């Protein structure tokens with residue numbers, strides 16, 4: 001198994017888009033890849049295909065139904081809110097310990113690339129004590145940080161990198177998933193960002209014709225290229 005945690009600078013930035021794209025590209029290249037989305041908020045059980053877990057299952061070439069969704073996403077909440085708030089509305093709570101067990105079992109069972117999609121941004125609360133950052137740190141797996149290309153993303157991204165590294169989380173890649181509106185081309189943002197994060201490879205995923213970009217990213221993740229690169233720098 002080769003696990004990565006896919007986190008982001010915020011919600012709606014592109015974690016699912018990027019995770020599904022990596023899984024698709026990897027599978028097309030003959031690399032085994034799977035994804036899990038342990039916590040989902042805003043889940044509508046009458047439309048599972050539209051959910052994050054539904055998108056990951058589709059990328060894996062699996063059917064989308066109640067059972068397959070539950071298998072990769074055990075903690076589902078109706079309210080489209082941060083997990084702690086969504087759980088409270090259903091008189092439930094999120095046990096980080098149970099989530100860690102679920103992730104570890106899934107990772108051990110995965111023969112190839114294994115992507116854990118987080119929820120919201122890197123420091124979204126899971127309950128009164130823990131955030132997504134604690135979840136990643138406890139799993140002790142490298143993170144892929146998904147960020148946008150909108151005006152302001154450089155500060156948001158570097159702040160998230162600092163927050164993750166402060167807890168000894170290795171950020172093995174930054175993926176700039178092109179936002180709806182960007183002040184400059186994604187590569188220019190990547191170049192500007194790289195000066196302040198020289199040890200972290202930065203990938204860009206344009207909004208169109210991005211098959212090759214996903215292939216490159218999938219290959220880098222599966223081929224240990226990122227860890228070796230980080231050691232060399």
Ligand SMILES: Nc1ncnc2c1ncn2[C@@H]1O[C@H](COP(=O)(O)OP(=O)(O)OP(=O)(O)O)[C@@H](O)[C@H]1O
Pocket residue numbers: 008010011012013014015016017018052119120121177178179205206207208
């Ligand atoms: N590079 C891109 N090209 C085209 N569309 C994109 C790209 N990145 C993100 N999107 C679109 O932006 C929207 C938000 O992306 P996505 O659902 O992947 O975010 P997320 O980080 O997974 O959000 P959440 O916090 O809800 O899990 C989606 O409609 C997605 O298809």
Ligand SMILES: [Mg+2]
Pocket residue numbers: 015016017052117
């Ligand atoms: Mg998502």
